[in-house]
Amino acid sequence: MTTAQQTQRPTSAELDAADPLALQREAFYTPDAGQLTSYLDGNSLGRPLKATSANLPKFVEEAWGSRLIRGWDEMWMDEPTRVGDRIGEVTLGAAPGQVTVGDSTSVMLYKLIRAAVDARPGRDEIIIDRDNFPTDRFIIEGIAAERGATIKWIAANPASGVRGTDLDGLLGERTAVVVLSHVAYRSGFLADAKAITAKVHQAGALMLWDLCHSVGSVPLELDEWNVDLAVGCTYKYLNGGPGSPAFAYVNKARQEELQQPIWGWMGADNPFGMTAAYAPAQGIRRFITGTPPVLAMQPLKDMVELIASVGMEAVRTKSIKLTDYAISLAEELLVPHGVEIVTPRNPAERGSHITVDHPHFADVTARLWERGVIPDFRPPHGLRIGLSPLSTSFAEVELGITAIRDVLLELQ
Template sequence: MTTDQQTQRPQAAQLDAADPLATQREAFYTPDAGQLTSYLDGNSLGRPLKATAANLQNFVHDAWGSRLIRGWDEQWMDEPTRVGDRIGEVTLGAAAGQVTVGDSTSVMLYKLIRAAVDAQPGRDEIIIDRDNFPTDRFIIEGIAAERGATIKWIAPNPASGVRPADLDGILGERTAVVVLSHVAYRSGFLADAPGITNAVHRAGALMLWDLCHSVGSVPMELDAWGVDLAVGCTYKYLNGGPGSPAFAYVNAARQNRLQQPIWGWMGADNPFGMTEAYRPAEGIRRFITGTPPVLAMQPIKDMVELIASVGMDAVREKSINLTEYAIRLADELLVPMGAAIVSPRNAAERGSHITVDHPMFRDVTAKLWERGVIPDFRPPHGLRIGLSPLSTSYAEVELGVTAIRDALAELQ
């Protein structure tokens, strides 16, 4: 890197000093010095909050240890919808009564996609893109096999993602549901959710958005956009921890029209009636199946409140600034070594991670992990730099991208 390039690019220390969210990093647990020097994978697993350790201990001692089974009557029966309402309010632009927490992302996707297909007789086509996350594609392949449905595949430009025009000629009177990721897991492309949703509705179909890589990093207005269905995980930017439960959004106008396929007692209208036949509850509760993971919801609550305290607009501004900085570093340090940035240059079309491709990045990632620098690798050649706005510093980004350059130089 030349002196001129160094002059053109702001220094990390200056950016951190001017960052209005810099103090928020103190809320997160960080390993001791020497164990980790740069964490660039917050888009896969967020750091734990310090408050969560104390809050979990209190939960064990009080809500669980002291109240025991009484906790179900006192608060836990409503925990999936109470936590869901708060996620909806703070991060999704969703009014109360439309979000519930529980199950894994895969199970939530299955329940909502299957319900969308079954609710529309005569519509037997499911649309998804070939670059979507494997779980989404696999779930749809399974549902298509079960229901005799046809999959219509979109093949977008991997670096630019699915745009409204990509649906031209694919949407039709047989389309039941369209399933797309709001932020693409590989490139970080941010889709035009309102534009695509409108196009799907004009065809008479339902729209399901996978929010796993956008919730907690990109502001959303699901109600205003008219979104029908959405599913998101909570262990990335909502910092719920490994395996924390997913959430489902079902627009209030669609709830009583849809019948989810996995019937369980917690989704029945009278769970403790021990009735002979299943009768679904009214509203969002009908999308619950089994006993909700109450303990696993507690860390999510901590992160949602932290996000609420700063606001999603501030989170998004920091996210854009971090990814812009990462792109400048990659242009200066990695592109001259044969790497290629495959994420959108336009911040309005980019989530909170960028991907850089190089044939040697699998080996580079393994070397970096040994040194406490943690990016993420996605085949065939993609190294993802995931930047969680409230826990990532500019210095951490600079250190990490510099380490990527050094490891690549050693291997070339």
């Protein structure tokens, strides 16, 4: 980057001053500077909201403490679908009756992928890319062994991500389901969900999107894109806290033809009937299994309402500005020292984190954590800079990337 280009680029202070979402940062709990100076890992675990600090004790004292078991009849039986509908409305582009909350991401993936395979008799192939997140790949390996299915692996370039053309030669009359991440966990590449879904449907297969790295940071239109199935976590950009429950989206057009494999009392047609045999509930409730984690759902509700107050388009606009700024800083401060920027420069092809590679980044990350600068590391040598639009400032990005440069120089 030339001196003239550096001069033309706004400073972090100017960017923060012009940021229409700057005041939203005050909604988040932030530890003192002695514990944290730059948090660049919101794509792994979002910061808690101050509202949650007040709402959780209130839930304990009132909904739980005062109503006790009556809470199930009064509100909690419908909490998985009520919260699901709100997530769908605010972040997924999903009409009511298609989203439920509960279980972990891994369990949700298992239920929906297994249901998709079983719903396509005569089709015994599952397609996934080799660089997808381990849990997605491991779940599919287990299902393939269970059902005698074959896995067809996409060998996409990890830096450029999975494109529709990568499915050429793999999709066919034996394809049951395709499973891809909307935003790649390593590079931050943003896939063209609409086009890929249409291509999968042309082959007669079902499409499942893993939304863990896109929900809450990238606008989604699952209904418009005619997506069949989707799963996402709630502890990243939905700030539900460590281990907060995942959600499952099942398109209404697919709900009656799919039979999820883990039958439990809460997903039965008559949960309190204590019937001798299982009969699935109607609609999205049939994808619930056991007693839902009602307490664990409460924090994410606070974040969904914060997102609703500003709108996903504003969130996306801030995300693009943050990642643009991070890339420009990386080009200026890191690339001259042997760092490679893995994430696409085109904002239309990236989510809300960027990844930079260097052989020393495992050691760099460990030292940064000791100094209160928190990115994260993904082997073999990727350092991820996660930028949560509503809680991250431009000054924080500058401080963090400058610290990465400084520690890298110490090790060279």
